Amino acid sequence: MDRLDGLNTAQRQAATTLSGPLLVLAGAGTGKTRVITVRMAELIRSGVRPNSILSVTFTNKAAKEMQERSAQLLGKRSKVKPVVTTFHSFCVRVLRQEIELLGYPKKFAICDRGDQESMARTALRDVRVTDKALRPGDLISRISRWKMAGVDESRAADYVDDDRDLLASMAYRKYQRTLRARGAVDFDDLLLLTNKLFDQHPEVLRKYQTMFQHVQVDEYQDTNGVQFDLIESLVREHHNLCVVGDDDQSIYGFRGAEVTHILGFSRHFPTAKTIRLEENYRCTDKILELANNLIKKNKGRHDKTLRANKPNGADVVFKSYPDEQTEAEQVVAEIRYMIAELNVVPRDLAILFRTNEQPRVFETEFRRQRVPYILIGGQSFFDRRETRDLMAYLKTINSQRDEVSMLRIINTPARGIGQTTTEKLLKRALKQGRTLWEVMNDLDGDKDIPAKARGAIGGFCSMIRGYADRMGSEPGNLAEISNDLLKEIDYKYEIERQYKDEGQQIRRSGMLDEFVDTISHYVKQNEKPSLDGFLETTALMGRDEENDKDEQLLNNAVRLMTLHSAKGLEFPRVYMVGMEENLLPHKRSVEGSAKDIAEERRLTYVGITRAQEHLTLTRAKTRMKFGKRKEMIPSRFIMEATFKPEDEPQETVAG
DNA sequence: AAGGAGGGTTTTTTT
DNA sequence: AACCCTCCTT
Numbered sequence: 001m002d003r004l005d006g007l008n009t010a011q012r013q014a015a016t017t018l019s020g021p022l023l024v025l026a027g028a029g030t031g032k033t034r035v036i037t038v039r040m041a042e043l044i045r046s047g048v049r050p051n052s053i054l055s056v057t058f059t060n061k062a063a064k065e066m067q068e069r070s071a072q073l074l075g076k077r078s079k080v081k082p083v084v085t086t087f088h089s090f091c092v093r094v095l096r097q098e099i100e101l102l103g104y105p106k107k108f109a110i111c112d113r114g115d116q117e118s119m120a121r122t123a124l125r126d127v128r129v130t131d132k133a134l135r136p137g138d139l140i141s142r143i144s145r146w147k148m149a150g151v152d153e154s155r156a157a158d159y160v161d162d163d164r165d166l167l168a169s170m171a172y173r174k175y176q177r178t179l180r181a182r183g184a185v186d187f188d189d190l191l192l193l194t195n196k197l198f199d200q201h202p203e204v205l206r207k208y209q210t211m212f213q214h215v216q217v218d219e220y221q222d223t224n225g226v227q228f229d230l231i232e233s234l235v236r237e238h239h240n241l242c243v244v245g246d247d248d249q250s251i252y253g254f255r256g257a258e259v260t261h262i263l264g265f266s267r268h269f270p271t272a273k274t275i276r277l278e279e280n281y282r283c284t285d286k287i288l289e290l291a292n293n294l295i296k297k298n299k300g301r302h303d304k305t306l307r308a309n310k311p312n313g314a315d316v317v318f319k320s321y322p323d324e325q326t327e328a329e330q331v332v333a334e335i336r337y338m339i340a341e342l343n344v345v346p347r348d349l350a351i352l353f354r355t356n357e358q359p360r361v362f363e364t365e366f367r368r369q370r371v372p373y374i375l376i377g378g379q380s381f382f383d384r385r386e387t388r389d390l391m392a393y394l395k396t397i398n399s400q401r402d403e404v405s406m407l408r409i410i411n412t413p414a415r416g417i418g419q420t421t422t423e424k425l426l427k428r429a430l431k432q433g434r435t436l437w438e439v440m441n442d443l444d445g446d447k448d449i450p451a452k453a454r455g456a457i458g459g460f461c462s463m464i465r466g467y468a469d470r471m472g473s474e475p476g477n478l479a480e481i482s483n484d485l486l487k488e489i490d491y492k493y494e495i496e497r498q499y500k501d502e503g504q505q506i507r508r509s510g511m512l513d514e515f516v517d518t519i520s521h522y523v524k525q526n527e528k529p530s531l532d533g534f535l536e537t538t539a540l541m542g543r544d545e546e547n548d549k550d551e552q553l554l555n556n557a558v559r560l561m562t563l564h565s566a567k568g569l570e571f572p573r574v575y576m577v578g579m580e581e582n583l584l585p586h587k588r589s590v591e592g593s594a595k596d597i598a599e600e601r602r603l604t605y606v607g608i609t610r611a612q613e614h615l616t617l618t619r620a621k622t623r624m625k626f627g628k629r630k631e632m633i634p635s636r637f638i639m640e641a642t643f644k645p646e647d648e649p650q651e652t653v654a655g
Numbered sequence: 656a657a658g659g660a661g662g663g664t665t666t667t668t669t670t
Numbered sequence: 671a672a673c674c675c676t677c678c679t680t
Contacts, residue, residue: 058670088670113669135665187670254668355667377669411656418656453656540670564668586667603668626665627671 003038003073007031014275015039017242018046018214021235021269023262024244027306028291028609029282029570032244036216037069039242040082043214044074053082054212056231058219060086060541062568066218083212087227088187088540091194095185098197098204107532109184109399110539114388116140116186118404123174127167134167141254142168143175147188148226148256152176181435182402191226198233209237219568220245220265224256232268239269247302248295251564251603253595263302280306282570283608284313287615291608294641298598317616318638323629324361324578324620331575331618332365335558338573339371346372350559350571352607354584358577359560366558376561386495386508387515391538393485397467398531400437407436413494416456421449425457437461463488475530479520486512563607574611576604579619580632604637 004012011031014024015038026032036055044050057063067084074081085093092110100106111119120136120143142165146152151159153176156169179186185193198205215235217223220243223231235241243265250259266272280288285308292305321327331351338344353359359375366373389412395405411417429439440461443454470481486492495508522537523529559571563584582590585600608615617638622629 060670086670190670252669255670357666414657416656420656562668588667599668624671 003041007035007038008279010275010277010279011035011038014277015042017273017275018043018048019240021239021265021272022242023220023265023272023274024242024277025246025262025274025302025304026244026277027246027280027304028249028606029280030277030306031279031281032218032246032277033066033069035277036218036242036244037066037073039216040070041073044082048214050074050080050082052211052213053216054090054214054234055082055084055216055218056090057084057086057217058222059568060089062086062218063089086540087230088190091190091230092536092540094194094197094208095190098201099193101201101204102193102197104185104193105183107183107399109182109395109402110190110536111179111182111184111186111404112539114391115184115404118408119175119178120171122404123171123178124167126174127170134164134171138164139168139171139175143172144188145256146172147192148224150192150226178404182404183399184402188226191230195226195229195233198230205233209234213238214240215242217241217243218245219249221247221250221259221262222252222255222257223261224252224258226256228258228261239271241269248298248304248602249567249606251567251599251606253599259300263300276302276304278304278306279309280609281309282612283308284310284613286313286316287608287611290316290615290641291605293643294601294608294637295605297640298601314614317614318642319616319618320634321618321620323622324358324624327577327618327620328361328365331577331616332362332369332371335575336369336371344573346556346558348572349575350561350566350569350573350610351575351577352561352563352566352610353577354563354586354603355578356562358583362560362577372557373560374557376559377565384511386491386512389491390482390486390512390515391535393467393489394482394531395535397464397471398535400464400468401435403436410460413489413491413497415460417453417460421453421457424449471531475528476523478523478529478531478534479516482516482519486516563603566610567606570610570612572612573614573616574607575616575618576607577618578623579617579635579638580623581635582632583623584635584637601637601640604635604641608641 004015007015011034014022014035018039024032024035026035040053040055043053055066057066063084063086067081070082070084095104095108096106099108117136117140120139124134124136124139146156146159149159153169153173156172157166160166160169179189198208212234215231217231222245231241243262245262247259247262250257250262253259266274283291288306288308295301319330321330335344335346335349338349339346351359351362356377363373363375389409392405392408395402396409400406407422410422425436425439429436432439440457443449443457446454449457467481467485471478474481491512492509495505495512499505499508518538519534522534526533563576578584584604585597589596589600619634619638620632623632624630
């Protein structure tokens with residue numbers, strides 16, 4: 001059977017344009033992923049070696065899906081597969097090979113969001129900036145902005161816009177120094193260093209240019225400047241670049257994504273062909289009409305109007321409730337009814353929201369009404385204290401240079417190494433230019449530190465050394481060894497001590513077990529498991545990974561997620577909740593510029609276009625905020641999406 | 656050094 | 671309402 005069967009003209013054209021720069025403007029639900037995978041197959045059919053095709057995505061989930069789809073299409077006959085990877089994994093892959101050229105240690109660590117935050121905290125404290133003047137999160141985003149603009153810590157002072165920038169520029173230096181001392185890189189560095197490598201070492205760039213003769217980028221509207229440079233370098237010689245995206249779905253501006261890259265693609269690559277996919281196969285006419293109405297309000301976009309393929313759809317439903325409790329209660333009740341009485345499958349339902357705080361009420365309701373649900377992304381378990389503690393242990397065991405992790409667990413659970421001692425050690429390390437670990441291992445007969453503390457430090461060090469040996473020599477038993485570690489430090493007791501509530505205790509230890517399961521899952525999945533490898537995988541996966549072990553739950557649960565993590569997905573029935581001013585659009589955007597509002601509008605557009613058959617938009621009239629009840633008014637986007645130009649403005653009739 | 660009480664602050668979105 | 675930080679007592 002022909003792979004091109006069942007593709008419409010535009011899709012077919014996109015899948016068979018095999019060389020030169022190509023821009024595929026693919027609206028929501030137009031079969032974009034299918035086109036990309038068919039195109040890969042077509043490339044291979046035309047004689048291109050599979051492993052010289054590089055497809056880049058933004059999320060692990062997207063990469064995984066594309067891998068599966070292309071494996072299906074290509075069959076299992078060849079062992080050589082096209083390379084499908086995320087930007088970040090691609091960079092890790094390159095840097096693992098070549099990072100020494102940039103003066104970094106070959107075994108560099110990748111720090112996750114939590115590491116970043118603690119480094120930001122210490123950096124701020126060190127330059128004597130109070131939390132009030134500049135928050136850690138704020139510092140991180142400023143640093144990120146500088147990094148993405150190619151401004152390093154020595155030049156940041158020249159790019160200062162306001163007082164906070166000034167403080168941030170000072171903390172930036174400290175932050176970088178900590179990073180270097182740990183032999184670590186942050187997420188931005190992954191991209192940045194790869195770029196630097198390609199810039200400064202043409203022979204390395206040439207190697208990768210030759211390796212990949214064809215490059216495809218998915219969700220191209222989300223590329224930031226650094227990612228653009230990376231891609232541009234790779235295809236500079238052959239220009240075999242196919243980018244697929246939808247400027248109307250650009251929702252990562254806060255991360256430095258530039259719609260201008262997709263808008264200006266043809267200017268950058270003058271020989272580029274542009275193909276539009278406007279035939280929507282996902283949503284009903286009613287849903288699509290709403291989406292089209294809304295997105296028309298945005299200026300400066302590639303004008304396209306999606307055509308619906310599903311006529312006679314059900315009406316979109318709008319509902320309002322007195323408060324967020326009722327909103328959750330009613331929505332869950334409706335869902336429960338549909339599952340019980342209408343044979344609706346839980347996995348066909350999704351609840352989408354703007355902020356990570358919104359799902360809390362829903363979680364309570366789901367549990368109360370006993371409806372299976374799964375919260376995707378959000379404050380998932382990598383952010384929990386217990387998980388973070390164990391992670392810090394593992395990181396310390398993996399590299400004793402990792403001061404940030406070591407400080408987190410040096411006295412957790414309490415083992416008699418208090419604040420005063422720790423500070424002394426740190427001061428000494430700084431003065432002698434040695435690592436904290438070296439100083440700790442050199443305290444024989446030291447009078448400055450009490451014998452009791454010295455004993456505790458000695459015990460800590462030998463414990464870490466012991467586990468480093470064991471985990472190094474029997475990586476196949478990582479999970480079991482981690483359990484031993486937890487027993488040795490008596491973490492269960494720590495939990496009991498910290499949480500008086502018994503239910504809380506059970507849940508917390510359950511989370512730890514869950515985490516150990518993740519480790520054994522990793523060990524099973526990898527041919528050559530190692531502690532280092534585990535840490536890298538978790539750092540790159542971050543939070544968005546749906547743990548495969550919960551497959552059964554996953555297959556039979558209502559999905560709860562933010563609008564951001566819903567991108568690329570589709571569901572037969574969608575609830576968009578919290579359709580209120582200052583929530584969607586978010587307060588920060590309302591207070592910002594028209595550009596910010598435009599992004600919120602796109603976000604809403606993304607949400608609406610997730611729905612295949614049924615869409616319900618709900619809002620609460622009041623909502624708790626900072627412990628106080630606040631009035632909420634309907635989101636402007638409801639008006640914009642439902643207002644028909646031919647409607648005369650209605651006179652209100654009193655009475 | 657450890658633990659508890661009280662006070663102040665906070666809520667965008669993520670690889 | 672939840673969290674973190676600081677200060678105070680043991």
